[in-house]
Amino acid sequence: MLNIQLLLTGNELMSGDIVDSNSAMIAQSLTKIGLAVKRKVAVSDDINDLIEEINAISIKADVLIVNGGLGPTVDDLTAEALAQVADVQITQHPEALTHITQWCERRNFKLNAPNLKQTMLPDGCDIVPNHLGSAVGFHLRLNNCDIYCTPGVPKELQLMLDKELIPSIESLLPEKSHHHVSRYQVFGIGESSLQKLVDEKIENWPESVELGFRASMPLLELKLTSKSAQAKAEKAECYEQLKALLGDHIVAQIDEVPLTFGDHLQALLREQGKKITFAESCTGGMLASAMTRVAGSSAVFDGSFVSYANHQKQAMLGVNEQTLVQYGAVSEQTVQAMAQGALVKTGADIVVAVSGIAGPDGGSDDKPVGTVWLAWGTSQSIQTVCLHIPANRYYFQHYVTAIGLDLARRLLLVSEETPRYITERQKS
Amino acid sequence: MLNIQLLLTGNELMSGDIVDSNSAMIAQSLTKIGLAVKRKVAVSDDINDLIEEINAISIKADVLIVNGGLGPTVDDLTAEALAQVADVQITQHPEALTHITQWCERRNFKLNAPNLKQTMLPDGCDIVPNHLGSAVGFHLRLNNCDIYCTPGVPKELQLMLDKELIPSIESLLPEKSHHHVSRYQVFGIGESSLQKLVDEKIENWPESVELGFRASMPLLELKLTSKSAQAKAEKAECYEQLKALLGDHIVAQIDEVPLTFGDHLQALLREQGKKITFAESCTGGMLASAMTRVAGSSAVFDGSFVSYANHQKQAMLGVNEQTLVQYGAVSEQTVQAMAQGALVKTGADIVVAVSGIAGPDGGSDDKPVGTVWLAWGTSQSIQTVCLHIPANRYYFQHYVTAIGLDLARRLLLVSEETPRYITERQKS
CATH class of the missing domain: 3.40.980.10 (MoaB/Mog-like domain)
Known part of the structure; x- marks a missing residue:
């Protein structure tokens, strides 16, 4: 050594x-x-x-x-x-x-x-x-x-x-090492939950294959390392077992350089020849920025709205004043109308709309800080969900952005799984 | 010691x-x-x-x-x-x-x-x-x-x-220490240029006062440390000399925790009871996100537009098709029309609009990658400038965002200085 x-x-x-x-x-x-x-x-x-x-x-x-x-x-x-x-x-x-x-x-x-x-x-x-x-x-x-x-x-x-x-x-090493690493990006399950799941559900994990993590927000990096030339086959088997456990929580296999959600989503949208738009309230431009940071985004993204104040939700997206008065800005009705408005105004194929309470102020008993409504879909069908993500503003905005992008990814994959962030954080 | x-x-x-x-x-x-x-x-x-x-x-x-x-x-x-x-x-x-x-x-x-x-x-x-x-x-x-x-x-x-x-x-110390630190945030001048300026322009910098830097993007932190009780007065004098040299390139004095441009701008807007909006093309939501990351942004920001494609500049902001055809998306005429459109649509007091070529593709001989037009002002008066910032996409977007926020800051300060990023990077 x-x-x-x-x-x-x-x-x-x-x-x-x-x-x-x-x-x-x-x-x-x-x-x-x-x-x-x-x-x-x-x-x-x-x-x-x-x-x-x-x-x-x-x-x-x-x-x-x-x-x-x-x-x-x-x-x-x-x-x-x-x-x-x-x-x-x-x-x-x-x-x-x-x-x-x-x-x-x-x-x-x-x-x-x-x-x-x-x-x-x-x-x-x-x-x-x-x-x-x-x-x-x-x-x-x-x-x-x-x-x-x-x-x-x-x-x-x-x-x-x-x-x-x-x-x-x-090149200084006497002989090439037989270590071989495969890397995957995972979203929606934390390192310790994932380790626990593996310990409980996968029997006889081979000693020659090491499971490692690199925590990075929002995509967790999962690393499988085989420590000998023979162990490469065992590593492939381990991956199959992980895939069965995690399904579409595995976003992609990657090389050494981690990719962003913007990279993954642009690739999917290009494959399918589709365009995406956003109607953002609490994420305040972060969804748009996540897409446009990636070179080539103009092929899949024409534009989007940061409709922060209520009157801008009306002016920019055509949300009814009545909807806002009756249900509030953070509601299923509002976020659905925001999504529809953005689709109509931009002519995009798919949309993600978000409205929530990033805090630290603005919460109530009924809708505490960390409450967020998301709407995503196409002109044919828009789904909605209400999640509760009690965290500081920084983490809340980043996590909601990642969830918005992940919902779009799953929509494009026609995935039928329910992601863990919905089962675990859905507000009843 | x-x-x-x-x-x-x-x-x-x-x-x-x-x-x-x-x-x-x-x-x-x-x-x-x-x-x-x-x-x-x-x-x-x-x-x-x-x-x-x-x-x-x-x-x-x-x-x-x-x-x-x-x-x-x-x-x-x-x-x-x-x-x-x-x-x-x-x-x-x-x-x-x-x-x-x-x-x-x-x-x-x-x-x-x-x-x-x-x-x-x-x-x-x-x-x-x-x-x-x-x-x-x-x-x-x-x-x-x-x-x-x-x-x-x-x-x-x-x-x-x-x-x-x-x-x-x-309790091990013979006597209380006399170190005293003052911190400032600076934008628009790099560490080495600043050091050179100080070396050339300030004679007899006292040995008892140490000038230090902490490089951080986009705001550079400048630290003055006095090493004795007597040196506190000398430190104040050093600051006065720096202020004379750097003018409004000094954004603020800070405590230990660095602030963001969003923090500084929100404070200024609140003081003046004004609201800001953006019309973003090449920064793709980063300006809006920089404002809304800061808690309390709803007091100074109602919403903004990410008008990435040409037809969205028309649809969202009312830019004339003729303007786009005649001058192109990256032009003084377009960015001025984007700024006006955003002011009219949102009713905000001040606006920053940007349209540029973030790359790596999309450049031409006339408008190479790194070219960006900015427009900023109020309904009374809008200024424009064309800069050339040849850098990778990541750095380009972040730097243009910082410049956009800094131009808004200088507008609110009614500063009459020309910032160095204009004198050094203006495209003739």
């Missing part, structure tokens, strides 16, 4: 102003190739501390991943510290210069002195490409340790891990 | 299954008494690693806070490791036994063997009360270092910090 250690640098990390999620990201990425982090150390942006740690770790570890300190400001000291430990000069690296020049050109930025600082790297190092940001990563072998210096910006780090670092570290 | 170090233990921490938020919590608590964490180390639940780290840190540090490993399972090795480093026995601590006995009684639990393991502590240690959980903390002085062992459960840790650890560490 390789001895892999992390060194994290950053004043904001030490002050607690930011929570370190990068080291978890690195650890998870290493897990995919069957490796683990043995030790991690974090220090401030202090040149002497960095020198001391890099030196001490490089003597003991096989791999050192340094994260942070690649930026353009005087705080960013990683290159300087590594050069001092390696006893080499800092000079301008031609590949780094090319990278930053092109990076600035694409953005119409003028190359400035802080940018140029990012091209000054320890002599003898190799570049590790950064596919997003201005700061390249770099690699140097020292004291029999492979040292990789990586950016602190999470999106840049993730891409560098996936495309560069993990393949590079994998 | 005390040399304070953290040692975190836990397999789930090293595997990346959980993100370490405890060390940020500890750092933030120490900040309140003017102290900082110099270094943190994390290792798995391995007795040899723990012994090695505790020993090495205790020799160098004044204070060592060990977090995790106090639980009832065989993985929980902190007491054992500390005893070995101190070369003392592990015995049952009477105060710990009293605590766990009472803890179980209150819950009608029967005291079991795993519970009793939590009473076995290194000889000579003092108890640090846990006001919530079953595992007491403990303290031992070794190699001139005060070692505190604390629980991994965040709620228990927070209470132990507030009530026990921080007062105890504060």
